[in-house]
Amino acid sequence: MSHPSSPAAPLTGATLWLAALALSAGNFIAVLDTTIANVSVPNIAGGLGVAANQGTYVITSYAVAEAITVPLTGWLAARFGTVRLFITSMLLFGLFSLLCGLSHSLETLLLFRVLQGLAGGPLMPMSQTLLQQIFPREKASIAIGLWSMTTLVAPVLGPVLGGVLCDQVSWPWIFYINVPIALTCGYLGWQLLKNQESMRLQLRIDIIGLLLLIVWVAALQIMLDEGKDLDWFSSTEIVSLAIISVVGFLAFLIWELTEHNPVVNLRVFRHRGYWVSVLTIALAFGSFFGSTVLTPQWLQSYMGYTATDAGIAQALSGVLSVLAAPLVAHLTTRTDPRRLVFIGVMWLGGVTLFRSFNTTDVGFWQVAVPLFFQGLGMPFFFIPLIGLAMSSVDEVEMASAAGLMNFLRTMSGAIATSLVTTAWDDKAKYYHDILSGLTDSGGEAMQQMSTAFGTEPARHLLNSLVDAQSIMLSTNTLFMISGLSFVVAACVVWLAPRPTHMADTSHVH
Structure with a gap:
């Protein structure tokens, strides 16, 4: 640059x-x-x-x-x-x-x-x-x-x-x-x-670097998108894509680090403050995006919400983000950004952990209010972390650093989406098997419902109840994992050195 x-x-x-x-x-x-x-x-x-x-x-x-x-x-x-x-x-x-x-x-x-x-x-x-x-x-x-x-x-x-x-x-x-x-x-x-x-x-x-980038990123993204439908590594296609992605990435890494004019400047990762910031962003944004993808799916598929109502509940998380952003931007110039990031990400983790105790009787406001308050943590996480990352690199590396940071943030969201949607179904099946063995083990409820509704409707009703509880337990488990991931991300930020100056980006092109 x-x-x-x-x-x-x-x-x-x-x-x-x-x-x-x-x-x-x-x-x-x-x-x-x-x-x-x-x-x-x-x-x-x-x-x-x-x-x-x-x-x-x-x-x-x-x-x-x-x-x-x-x-x-x-x-x-x-x-x-x-x-x-x-x-x-x-x-x-x-x-x-x-x-x-x-x-x-x-x-x-x-x-x-x-x-x-x-x-x-x-x-x-x-x-x-x-x-x-x-x-x-x-x-x-x-x-x-x-x-x-x-x-x-x-x-x-x-x-x-x-x-x-x-x-x-x-x-x-x-x-x-x-x-x-x-x-x-x-x-x-x-x-x-x-x-x-x-x-x-x-x-x-850098033709070779560009081609290698296209190959491994495309293979990884397609693998993530298709994995759930093809039962992951039991599919030859997914295994092939995984091999292409790994080999392509390693070849890309070696080539770009030895190329004089690389198409992607990986040397920005030599700055500790930068790679720690990017790692924190990847962990925290992946947790955020995963829960953001899961919430509307759960609300629409199993809680009877319309797309609009589910969207409104989710969108409330943006209100406090917008309102708090100017305050956080002001605080970033006056205090250690690592402290602000730690507070923000721990807040996100705490609210997400709170959301992991929902029941099937939860109402709209019981869903929406935690999401509303969760938004308060987002600017504390994002704004000072970007400043910390950009203050860690040389001025001429700003555009490369910004590009790589956005790339890894985007990929963390894609990976989290794939992991969450796969784990959600797998956990639901796991809990369904457990609950099926525990529910009405003596057969009294089935007998009473069969008398009232008939055998097949009774079996369907009982199975529906087990399905609803299985999905709720699966959803809560993933919120719990997401919350713990936030906690890990909050701790990672302390690996960054305390910044000695704000990022001087006024001359950067």
Whole structure:
């Protein structure tokens, strides 16, 4: 990475806030699209006349493409310029979103979804880098706060917005809503940020590194998405994907660490503060994302909630996140960020552990209130942790560090989603077997219900009761594991050295 010979001054006044809005919106729609299609798969599959399991490729294709381009951001920014990369990505994201909505076959939709993911990948790290660049050094924590809010709120709002748009309009609108945002922010961004452009370097393309990255990331993502349906390692396909992923990753690691101009700068991991911060983010965000995926599935599938009601309950977790973010950004400049991270992640763990004692009689507010208060911990976890990570690397490594951090955060969410959905079913079957042996062992209840309803209805009713309790126990177990994972993540952050300075990102390109 490089910086210009005469660094551009930070922005001020209305120009600063308009530019910040454009950058935050770019990050928001990129993160939003990682989850907005989750509840829309049945609608998309039905609209295109394909099976529901084929519809899930709409999620997978975007995730794989985005995961590939996120860690490339540092190289792309050096090659094409930070502002040019952000604006181009934004406009292409809008174009491919429009084409996704216009698609009339699954093959066409998947093609444009891949292209949308490729365009959206750089939006997250570039918005982070440019936000920190345009704010004066003393207001760097505000930049991190803005970026963190959009990153945390977007995946929570995605399923809600997707469900409402599918129910009230039609599935193409989950893509169409990106178009005006992308066009407006692209135009505003260019007008306000073109003087912030970085100097471009004529770097050669690391073809081998790029190909290895594509191979191992694609194999890993497909393995995670298909594993549950194919019974994991009892499937030859999953075993093959696992081998390709591991071998590809090792080859990628060796190549990138020995290449003079690597496509992904792995050398940023030499900074202890950075790798500890990234490890903490991976553990905590994986726990957060796993429980975020599990909650609406549980509420809709077994608690009788509509998609909208489940989404509202989940979305309440974003309220205190937004309100507390400015305070946390202020505190980050005045206290040890490790302390704030520890408090925030322990709070998340405590609330999640509290949620692991639910019963099948739990009401809406008993679900929603803990989620509401859980949101308070998110800015304490995310905002100071990003500042700690970025203050640990050299200025010229900022874009590479941001790209890698976003990549590992995205992958931790994907891995957690796969683990949670698989473990949820497995644990439910385990508890069902145990409860079946304990329930009505003498047969008195079955006899009474058979007299009242008939044998088959009685058997069905009894089995339904066992199913409900099995799912509840499975859900509670996973919340318990998630809560303990938060506790581990909170302790890991103390491995980072105490920062001696705030990240000076005002000159970073």
